[in-house]
Amino acid sequence: xxxxxxxxxxxxxxxxxxxxxxxxxxxxxxxxxxxxxxxxxxxxxxxxxxxxxxxxxxxxxxxxxxxxxxxxxxxxxxxxxxxxxxxxxxxxxxxxxxxxxxxxxxxxxxxxxxxxxxxxxxxxxxxxxxxxxxxxxxxxxxxxxxxxxxxxxxxxxxxxxxxxxxxxxxxxxxxxxxxxxxxxxxxxxxxxxxxxxxxxxxxxxxxxxxxxxxxxxxxxxxxxxxxxxxxxxxxxxxxxxxxxxxxxxxxxxxxxxxxxxxxxxxxxxxxxxxxxxxxxxxxxxxxxxxxxxxxxxxxxxxxxxxxxxxxxxxxxxxxxxxxxxxxxxxxxxxxxxxxxxxxxxxxxxxxxxxxxxxxxxxxxxxxxxxxxxxxxxxxxxxxxxxxxxxxxxxxxxxxxxxxxxxxxxxxxxxxxxxxxxxxxxxxxxxxxxxxxxxxxxxxxxxxxxxxxxxx
Amino acid sequence: xxxxxxxxxxxxxxxxxxxxxxxxxxxxxxxxxxxxxxxxxxxxxxxxxxxxxxxxxxxxxxxxxxxxxxxxxxxxxxxxxxxxxxxxxxxxxxxxxxxxxxxxxxxxxxxxxxxxxxxxxxxxxxxxxxxxxxxxxxxxxxxxxxxxxxxxxxxxxxxxxxxxxxxxxxxxxxxxxxxxxxxxxxxxxxxxxxxxxxxxxxxxxxxxxxxxxxxxxxxxxxxxxxxxxxxxxxxxxxxxxxxxxxxxxxxxxxxxxxxxxxxxxxxxxxxxxxxxxxxxxxxxxxxxxxxxxxxxxxxxxxxxxxxxxxxxxxxxxxxxxxxxxxxxxxxxxxxxxxxxxxxxxxxxxxxxxxxxxxxxxxxxxxxxxxxxxxxxxxxxxxxxxxxxxxxxxxxxxxxxxxxxxxxxxxxxxxxxxxxxxxxxxxxxxxxxxxxxxxxxxxxxxxxxxxxxxxxxxxxxxxxxxxxxxxxxxxxxxxxxxxxxxxx
Numbered sequence: 040x041x042x043x044x045x046x047x048x049x050x051x052x053x054x055x056x057x058x059x060x061x062x063x064x065x066x067x068x069x070x071x072x073x074x075x076x077x078x079x080x081x082x083x084x085x086x087x088x089x090x091x092x093x094x095x096x097x098x099x100x101x102x103x104x105x106x107x108x109x110x111x112x113x114x115x116x117x118x119x120x121x122x123x124x125x126x127x128x129x130x131x132x133x134x135x136x137x138x139x140x141x142x143x144x145x146x147x148x149x150x151x152x153x154x155x156x157x158x159x160x161x162x163x164x165x166x167x168x169x170x171x172x173x174x175x176x177x178x179x180x181x182x183x184x185x186x187x188x189x190x191x192x193x194x195x196x197x198x199x200x201x202x203x204x205x206x207x208x209x210x211x212x213x214x215x216x217x218x219x220x221x222x223x224x225x226x227x228x229x230x231x232x233x234x235x236x237x238x239x240x241x242x243x244x245x246x247x248x249x250x251x252x253x254x255x256x257x258x259x260x261x262x263x264x265x266x267x268x269x270x271x272x273x274x275x276x277x278x279x280x281x282x283x284x285x286x287x288x289x290x291x292x293x294x295x296x297x298x299x300x301x302x303x304x305x306x307x308x309x310x311x312x313x314x315x316x317x318x319x320x321x322x323x324x325x326x327x328x329x330x331x332x333x334x335x336x337x338x339x340x341x342x343x344x345x346x347x348x349x350x351x352x353x354x355x356x357x358x359x360x361x362x363x364x365x366x367x368x369x370x371x372x373x374x375x376x377x378x379x380x381x382x383x384x385x386x387x388x389x390x391x392x393x394x395x396x397x398x399x400x401x402x403x404x405x406x407x408x409x410x411x412x413x414x415x416x417x418x419x420x421x422x423x424x425x426x427x428x429x430x431x432x433x434x435x436x437x438x439x440x441x442x443x444x445x446x447x448x449x450x451x452x453x454x455x456x457x458x459x460x461x462x463x464x465x466x467x468x469x470x471x472x473x474x475x476x477x478x479x480x481x482x483x484x485x486x487x488x489x490x491x492x493x494x
Numbered sequence: 495x496x497x498x499x500x501x502x503x504x505x506x507x508x509x510x511x512x513x514x515x516x517x518x519x520x521x522x523x524x525x526x527x528x529x530x531x532x533x534x535x536x537x538x539x540x541x542x543x544x545x546x547x548x549x550x551x552x553x554x555x556x557x558x559x560x561x562x563x564x565x566x567x568x569x570x571x572x573x574x575x576x577x578x579x580x581x582x583x584x585x586x587x588x589x590x591x592x593x594x595x596x597x598x599x600x601x602x603x604x605x606x607x608x609x610x611x612x613x614x615x616x617x618x619x620x621x622x623x624x625x626x627x628x629x630x631x632x633x634x635x636x637x638x639x640x641x642x643x644x645x646x647x648x649x650x651x652x653x654x655x656x657x658x659x660x661x662x663x664x665x666x667x668x669x670x671x672x673x674x675x676x677x678x679x680x681x682x683x684x685x686x687x688x689x690x691x692x693x694x695x696x697x698x699x700x701x702x703x704x705x706x707x708x709x710x711x712x713x714x715x716x717x718x719x720x721x722x723x724x725x726x727x728x729x730x731x732x733x734x735x736x737x738x739x740x741x742x743x744x745x746x747x748x749x750x751x752x753x754x755x756x757x758x759x760x761x762x763x764x765x766x767x768x769x770x771x772x773x774x775x776x777x778x779x780x781x782x783x784x785x786x787x788x789x790x791x792x793x794x795x796x797x798x799x800x801x802x803x804x805x806x807x808x809x810x811x812x813x814x815x816x817x818x819x820x821x822x823x824x825x826x827x828x829x830x831x832x833x834x835x836x837x838x839x840x841x842x843x844x845x846x847x848x849x850x851x852x853x854x855x856x857x858x859x860x861x862x863x864x865x866x867x868x869x870x871x872x873x874x875x876x877x878x879x880x881x882x883x884x885x886x887x888x889x890x891x892x893x894x895x896x897x898x899x900x901x902x903x904x905x906x907x908x909x910x911x912x913x914x915x916x917x918x919x920x921x922x923x924x925x926x927x928x929x930x931x932x933x934x935x936x937x938x939x940x941x942x943x944x945x946x947x948x949x950x951x952x953x954x955x956x957x958x959x960x961x962x963x964x965x966x967x968x969x970x971x972x973x974x975x976x977x978x979x980x981x
Binding site for chain 2 (some may be wrong): 124163352353354355357358360361364367368369370371373374375431432
């Protein structure tokens with residue numbers, strides 16, 4: 040009985056969440072491929088080392104903490120100092136900086152004649168030349184030992200930083216893919232999103248530079264400039280929707296045209312240059328992490344939740360599916376198909392605009408070169424996520440999975456040292472493979488007849 | 495065919511069905527919707543593989559693994575929806591995929607002559623270079639038959655061939671079928687129209703719920719017996735009785751105009767009235783309905799609903815005003831086939847089944863459940879895609895979604911097309927019940943017995959104009975209607 044339940048459970052998982060399984064398999068593969076020795080550093084390294092030192096040495100031990108520069112090392116040193124202090128140990132000195140700083144500190148200790156038992160640092164600092172042959176350079180310190188956090192084995196892929204990095208990398212594409220999913224479900228396509236990223240990034244940074252006071256711009260000013268850029272992209276989307284519904288021009292053509300128009304406008308506005316005269320706080324959206332995760336990732340997650348509710352629980356979602364499934368039947372059932380279409384293209388424009396802001400914030404500048412080829416990655420995410428290009432079916436959360444499949448492959452190949460040209464080839468093949476898998480699944484794993492008859 | 499079985503998710507579509515077809519014979523297959531006729535055809539066409547049973551052609555067991563394999567065995571299927579490429583010529587369609595070519599170049603003259611010979615054999619005049627797009631439905635059907643003959647078909651399966659033909663065209667089709675029979679070709683003729691079966695078939699086979707009920711020479715059966723076999727019970731009357739209670743005028747249409755199809759059409763429907771609208775295919779009946787429903791733009795004329803002027807710019811306006819249109823083509827226009835029964839049911843009703851933009855799924859489910867029971871819609875789950883339902887059940891889902899909308903004026907366009915006898919009766923009962931509730935009903939139909947049996951009044955259209963009105967329906971005849979329909 041139990042067996043049968045788990046059997047059907049596995050079968051259902053495969054048939055309903057095939058792409059999720061693919062994502063997990065990919066993650067498992069890259070976890071295996073990047074399984075490696077880890078040298079703890081940063082906050083967690085500090086914790087570990089403090090625990091090790093407190094366990095092995097008496098509280099009377101004298102310690103110097105040495106760390107390099109940067110946030111990570113500062114956190115390492117701070118945590119270590121706190122923990123050791125709390126354990127009753129004497130931290131003689133805490134050094135943060137270059138090897139030369141460490142040398143001076145050691146010299147000070149020698150001069151003062153105090154005892155030193157432990158030099159606490161993480162593994163890359165331990166490799167500094169100043170600590171080599173310590174007994175010869177500073178005879179009084181011959182008894183001092185260098186302590187580093189114990190190493191352990193763990194996949195580089197599964198490190199928290201890396202996972203967050205993946206989410207951060209894909210946030211722009213995933214965000215825009217929400218709008219694209221809806222567009223594709225109505226049976227359309229939006230090729231203009233890549234250019235709209237550039238337009239939005241350029242217009243927002245340009246407005247900040249010209250109208251909001253450049254580097255001295257206030258938060259409100261930046262929000263206003265960003266909203267203006269997003270509104271412009273939304274207007275482009277509405278225009279696209281109008282051309283499609285009023286004149287009946289195929290979406291492919293209209294958005295192809297708008298792709299060129301938007302890209303050209305971005306270059307004209309920016310005069311072909313990057314715009315980087317923005318305040319430091321402009322990176323809040325792209326690089327800030329107020330709630331543990333990067334703000335951009337949180338925004339993406341929130342919007343996916345919202346879009347999922349819209350598509351599964353709201354009238355608008357029903358209408359979007361109906362318009363894509365059978366526009367004539369939808370129209371004859373009283374669905375305002377023109378409004379629905381204009382809405383989805385507007386939304387796609389707005390989200391592309393938002394994506395542009397996010398990108399500008401991540402890179403702290405706006406440039407007309409942003410978003411090149413992004414429309415293709417966005418469409419790939421949608422298609423890999425199981426949405427049919429012929430319209431009428433697809434799931435928002437499928438797209439999120441599709442976006443992550445792309446991100447995981449790219450990240451995994453970077454970690455395993457696959458060069459970027461090869462990455463393109465692999466990515467292309469994976470997209471094809473994912474869609475093929477989905478097709479086979481939909482047909483109940485029925486292979487084409489000719490393939491069967493050969494064996 | 496012996497002991498053919500086939501199952502689909504949730505349904506056993508065919509259960510040990512046996513069928514024998516002789517040379518030069520017309521075998522009629524009848525049965526209600528969902529009886530398994532379509533499945534049988536698909537197995538013969540090689541589109542589905544049977545799970546059990548075997549098929550013999552001329553005594554030898556064959557496997558119809560694919561449409562091509564079926565063709566090789568001399569079996570040709572002419573589906574309700576034709577397999578013609580509209581933009582290609584008749585000749586190109588006939589030889590599509592089997593072009594007579596030499597080193598890649600099509601030998602046009604040879605093909606042309608062969609096609610002409612085929613049409614000679616059928617006794618019809620169709621020019622081989624005409625684009626299929628510009629042919630009438632009846633002509634396209636003949637092209638399909640010619641295509642079958644060009645494949646040396648010995649067995650031709652026709653699925654509802656008369657469904658979209660006018661009476662004269664059906665007559666011509668029968669002449670062709672008799673011709674084929676004389677040439678030794680076996681024809682399997684599937685139809686809901688029992689009258690036709692008595693005209694054309696040599697033997698008749700009845701399917702019910704996927705089982706073979708009976709096969710008899712046509713001379714040994716009568717209409718009532720056939721119906722009884724099909725529905726498994728005795729139908730007292732094909733059309734239910736009703737006492738009409740006509741009240742004030744609800745929908746008034748004056749001087750409706752749109753191009754060639756609708757010219758100066760005026761009529762009125764009272765509350766509680768069933769107005770029959772008939773005529774030949776292409777007479778402008780559907781086009782008139784679409785104007786009232788706002789699906790096409792009027793070029794002239796006025797519509798009044800309960801005395802108030804109505805200017806529907808789109809179906810949404812018409813639905814809001816209380817008009818429903820049940821289209822003749824439920825697959826193309828009535829349903830979003832890929833979506834669930836629930837979503838299809840909800841589509842026109844969402845404004846009332848939602849709050850602040852959120853669908854009230856609970857209410858929606860309860861409302862749907864009510865209709866599933868009262869209309870006896872057979873589905874495995876409300877989230878089942880509409881695609882998987884049989885024709886009759888699909889039609890009932892369309893009915894359900896409009897009944898829930900509770901419109902005052904309901905336009906039925908060929909409400910019983912492709913529906914079996916039992917379900918037809920249910921639809922008739924429903925129409926009568928709606929009329930009794932005081933709704934105004936416009937029933938468009940090509941089936942004259944249906945028009946005569948159901949209507950309180952009949953309008954006949956010809957080439958966009960109303961050419962006749964029959965008020966004394968009880969004493970009217972089919973001939974009376976036909977005379978007006980041909981102009």
